[in-house]
Amino acid sequence: MNKSKSQILIVDDEPDIREVLELTLGRMNLETRSAPNLEEARHLLTEFEFNLCLTDMRLPDGNGIELVRHIQEKYPYLPVAVITAFGNMETAVAALKAGAFDFVSKPLDLNDLRNIVRAALRVGQTPAVKATVSNTESSSNGARKMLGESAVIEKVRVMIERLARGQAPVYIAGESGTGKELAARLIHELGPRAEKPFVPVNCGAIPESLMESEFFGHRKGSFTGAVTDKDGLFKAADGGTLFLDEVGDLPLSMQVKLLRAIQEKSIRPVGSQSEIKVDVRILSATHKGLQDLVAQGKFRQDLYYRLNVIELHIPPLRERTEDIPLLAEALCRKLADNLAMKPPSLTADASEALQRYSFAGNVRELENILERALTLCNGTEISAQDLQLQADAPDMDNEDTVMGGKESLDDYLERVERATIEKALTQTHQNKTAAAKLLGISFRALRYKLEKLGIE
Numbered sequence: 001m002n003k004s005k006s007q008i009l010i011v012d013d014e015p016d017i018r019e020v021l022e023l024t025l026g027r028m029n030l031e032t033r034s035a036p037n038l039e040e041a042r043h044l045l046t047e048f049e050f051n052l053c054l055t056d057m058r059l060p061d062g063n064g065i066e067l068v069r070h071i072q073e074k075y076p077y078l079p080v081a082v083i084t085a086f087g088n089m090e091t092a093v094a095a096l097k098a099g100a101f102d103f104v105s106k107p108l109d110l111n112d113l114r115n116i117v118r119a120a121l122r123v124g125q126t127p128a129v130k131a132t133v134s135n136t137e138s139s140s141n142g143a144r145k146m147l148g149e150s151a152v153i154e155k156v157r158v159m160i161e162r163l164a165r166g167q168a169p170v171y172i173a174g175e176s177g178t179g180k181e182l183a184a185r186l187i188h189e190l191g192p193r194a195e196k197p198f199v200p201v202n203c204g205a206i207p208e209s210l211m212e213s214e215f216f217g218h219r220k221g222s223f224t225g226a227v228t229d230k231d232g233l234f235k236a237a238d239g240g241t242l243f244l245d246e247v248g249d250l251p252l253s254m255q256v257k258l259l260r261a262i263q264e265k266s267i268r269p270v271g272s273q274s275e276i277k278v279d280v281r282i283l284s285a286t287h288k289g290l291q292d293l294v295a296q297g298k299f300r301q302d303l304y305y306r307l308n309v310i311e312l313h314i315p316p317l318r319e320r321t322e323d324i325p326l327l328a329e330a331l332c333r334k335l336a337d338n339l340a341m342k343p344p345s346l347t348a349d350a351s352e353a354l355q356r357y358s359f360a361g362n363v364r365e366l367e368n369i370l371e372r373a374l375t376l377c378n379g380t381e382i383s384a385q386d387l388q389l390q391a392d393a394p395d396m397d398n399e400d401t402v403m404g405g406k407e408s409l410d411d412y413l414e415r416v417e418r419a420t421i422e423k424a425l426t427q428t429h430q431n432k433t434a435a436a437k438l439l440g441i442s443f444r445a446l447r448y449k450l451e452k453l454g455i456e
Contacts, residue, residue: 006121007048010034011041011055011067012083017108021054024110028117038062045075052120053080057091065098072099079120079165083108089263089306096168096309112265115279116167122192123165146179146186147330148323152315156183159312164190169262171307172285174314176437177364180285181245183314188241193281196240201233204249204443205433211254213270216261222271234267234278241281247307248286248293249442252300259303282307287440317359317366324354324366331367332382335374344374345381353384361427361438368427368438418453421446425455 010021013036022032033048035041038061041053053071057064064082071078079101084092092103101123102116146157163170164187172180181200188198206214213223217232233242244250250258261267262282266275284307293299317324328346336343346354350373359365373386421439428434436446449455 005029005031006051008032008117009041009044009048009050009053009055011036011038011053011059011064013037013056013058013060017056017083020108021113024113025117028114030117036060038067041067042070045071050075050078052117053078054083054117055080056083057085057088057095064100065095068095068098068100077165079123081116081120093305093309096166099166100168101165102167111277112279119167119192146182147327148320149326150320150323152320153323156312156314160186161190163187163310163312166191167281168309169282169284169307170310170312171290172283172312172314173290174285174287175316175362176287176440177359177362178314178316179363180287180314181243183312184241184243184283184285187283188243188281191281193240197237198241198243199233199237200243200245202245202433202443204246204436208251208254211251212257215254215258216267217269219269219271222269226271229269232267232269234261234280235276237280238278239280241283244282244284244307246286246288246437246442247284248288248290248299249444250299252298255300255303259300259306262306287437317362321355325351327363327366328354328370331370332374335367335371339374341374341379344377344379347381347383349384350382350387353387353389357389360440364434364438365427372427414453417449418455421449421453421455 008025008030010018010025010032012018012021012034018034018036022034025032033044033050035044037059041055044050045053053067055064055067059067068080068082071080080099082092082095082100082103084095084103084105088105092105095103101120104113104116146153146160148154160183170184170187172183174180184200185198188194201214213226213230213232215232215234217230217235218226220226220229261278264275265279266277268275290299290304290308294301294304317327325346328351332346333343354366354369361368369387369389370382372388373382376388377383377386421435424435424438425432428438432446432450433443436443439446441449
């Protein structure tokens with residue numbers, strides 16, 4: 001076997017398809033071996049070392065998903081791309097769920113095929129070069145880190161490494177402040193698209209009237225104010241990753257257009273008569289339960305299944321309290337560096353207090369608490385008193401003012417809501433988007449509440 005060239009295994013029972021694939025890959029300076037069925041494919045896998053497998057879905061003695069599962073079990077670092085029938089998204093999604101790297105539809109688009117092959121070969125070349133999602137702050141390659149030593153966060157790290165090797169859409173579930181965007185960035189940076197853009201977008205922060213233009217771009221003169229051509233978020237992320245944060249906030253009208261863009265891998269800018277091909281991996285996240293939104297008719301079921309090919313759950317801080325001291329230490333160093341000061345240490349009582357505290361805002365709230373404590377501490381250490389956790393704890397005894405007739409229920413609830421929102425705004429330095437995340441509500445919901453309560 002020629003070690004200087006990558007070897008591709010082609011599995012298809014149609015001689016014409018095998019010939020087209022062999023010619024196309026040969027022009028890419030790749031060597032190929034072909035098999036007409038699963039049995040011969042399994043035999044070739046034992047005889048040769050391959051860098052990529054291209055398999056048709058329908059084979060005489062089984063289907064492509066069986067081969068995907070076999071390779072996942074026996075050769076976990078070998079990417080598999082599945083060839084599916086045109087428009088059969090259910091089959092494509094099933095292949096991705098089984099562990100396929102990507103899929104290409106018949107009739108074959110040779111440009112799409114070449115892009116998939118190049119991306120898959122980049123994955124095969126770097127299984128060990130990309131560092132693991134370490135639980136330490138620094139490494140030789142400078143990658144971002146998912147800090148923690150708990151069993152639950154170790155499972156997350158392992159899952160991130162596996163997801164980084166594929167192209168399947170990933171839905172990242174978790175409460176506000178748990179680190180969903182960090183997980184998305186790690187999936188991008190540890191994968192074959194690392195050299196291309198990572199484009200995050202908060203879906204709840206875009207006015208509905210501007211959504212189509214923001215996502216797909218527009219042409220000059222297509223509407224009032226469109227004085228120049230503009231590339232949208234999909235075009236900005238071309239070749240890379242588009243991270244749709246708070247995807248549950250998308251209106252139904254936009255969900256339809258997003259679904260089409262994902263399925264067709266093409267977009268049409270506002271005012272344009274033609275479509276533009278885009279190559280984007282979609283990662284999405286929300287603190288809401290998308291299944292609940294589907295049941296309520298607020299989120300399209302077909303889009304849900306397209307986004308949620310694989311789900312990654314990021315645990316809340318209260319489920320990994322043993323990680324809090326490590327996280328607190330790392331955050332203190334980061335905050336102290338920003339203030340050009342020596343990082344203070346946490347006293348034993350401060351560490352214990354943090355581990356007892358129930359973080360509604362998770363890691364983001366922990367960072368806000370420590371940032372405040374840095375301004376209150378003596379400069380060398382942070383005590384439990386500096387953390388002011390009692391002030392953050394909800395006061396559950398004030399219902400006596402309602403039950404005792406001193407205050408109406410509506411007034412009491414409004415007062416609690418106002419105080420909670422003002423505290424969130426203070427902790428996020430008046431950043432409304434961050435405050436909405438901390439409160440576990442959408443940006444639009446926060447904006448409505450600010451107007452209702454008269455909070456500037």
